[in-house]
Amino acid sequence: MTTTQLIEQIRKKQSFLCIGLDPDLDKIPTHLHQYEDPIFEFNKAIIDATHHLCVAYKPNTAFYECYGIKGWKSLEKTIQYLNNKYPEIFTIADAKRGDIGNTSTRYAKAFFEQLNFDSITVAPYMGKDSVEPFLSFKNKHTILLALTSNEGALDFQTQNTTDTTLYKMVLEKSKTWKNATQLMYVVGATKAEYFKEIRNIVPDNFLLVPGVGAQGGSVEEVCKYGLNKNIGLLINSSRGIIYASNQSNFAVQAQIEAQKLQQEMQLELTKHSII
Numbered sequence: 001m002t003t004t005q006l007i008e009q010i011r012k013k014q015s016f017l018c019i020g021l022d023p024d025l026d027k028i029p030t031h032l033h034q035y036e037d038p039i040f041e042f043n044k045a046i047i048d049a050t051h052h053l054c055v056a057y058k059p060n061t062a063f064y065e066c067y068g069i070k071g072w073k074s075l076e077k078t079i080q081y082l083n084n085k086y087p088e089i090f091t092i093a094d095a096k097r098g099d100i101g102n103t104s105t106r107y108a109k110a111f112f113e114q115l116n117f118d119s120i121t122v123a124p125y126m127g128k129d130s131v132e133p134f135l136s137f138k139n140k141h142t143i144l145l146a147l148t149s150n151e152g153a154l155d156f157q158t159q160n161t162t163d164t165t166l167y168k169m170v171l172e173k174s175k176t177w178k179n180a181t182q183l184m185y186v187v188g189a190t191k192a193e194y195f196k197e198i199r200n201i202v203p204d205n206f207l208l209v210p211g212v213g214a215q216g217g218s219v220e221e222v223c224k225y226g227l228n229k230n231i232g233l234l235i236n237s238s239r240g241i242i243y244a245s246n247q248s249n250f251a252v253q254a255q256i257e258a259q260k261l262q263q264e265m266q267l268e269l270t271k272h273s274i275i
């Protein structure tokens with residue numbers, strides 16, 4: 001999917017919501033365990049109930065890999081379902097990959113060609129030659145970890161190097177890489193006070209913002225400096241939506257939570273005169 005198509009979807013749905021598909025067999029409603037693939041049934045019900053309220057889904061691969069081959073199969077079925085039934089949806093493999101060049105190319109092939117995701121999260125730590133292989137795939141997007149939402153982000157990412165901080169160095173440097181327009185960045189909603197500085201460095205790139213809902217981040221705070229003329233934000237919530245209920249009405253409850261976030265986003269777009 002191109003960035004222009006993503007922006008069109010955001011404008012049409014008045015939503016820049018990304019829903020995290022992080023299924024946990026211990027948390028999904030018990031009645032789903034009667035199915036051969038409970039994780040896929042869970043995801044399918046959540047997707048069918050929420051697709052009109054969001055523009056992206058983000059399965060975190062850890063929640064599939066932990067179940068071995070069965071889990072990988074559930075991931076494969078989920079992405080196929082999204083691509084076939086809702087091709088207008090932007091898909092994000094939250095896999096946090098990145099390795100020496102030839103290995104990164106294999107990761108990129110796995111997620112962009114084999115599974116046909118639109119984007120993947122990548123750790124910047126190994127530098128330019130570990131990221132550029134992902135950027136060479138047409139109409140695919142690389143979402144670089146910049147300033148993550150967890151407490152440990154303060155261990156390295158906000159530490160001063162000689163005259164800057166590590167996360168700013170990631171932003172500045174990656175801007176110079178080949179096909180950098182295909183870069184997006186992860187910035188945690190729990191780090192709202194950093195968005196002004198971040199937008200000064202990367203005014204145009206999309207930011208994937210996890211951390212609202214279960215981690216306590218605020219849509220309003222993120223939007224204050226995070227929104228740009230092309231919206232430029234995908235705000236993610238996983239547990240806050242998919243585990244709104246563990247009863248048979250879980251999909252309806254998920255829809256209600258997704259709708260609350262969509263309405264907040266619509267309000268922000270109006271407030272910032274973007275739509």
Ligand SMILES: O=c1ccn([C@@H]2O[C@H](COP(=O)(O)O)[C@@H](O)[C@H]2O)c(=O)[nH]1
Pocket residue numbers: 020022060094147148149150186187188210211212213214215236237238239240
């Ligand atoms: O900085 C980051 C990067 C990734 N994540 C991932 O996003 C979701 C958040 O889930 P919630 O349930 O909404 O807290 C999850 O997959 C994380 O691994 C992040 O939270 N922060």
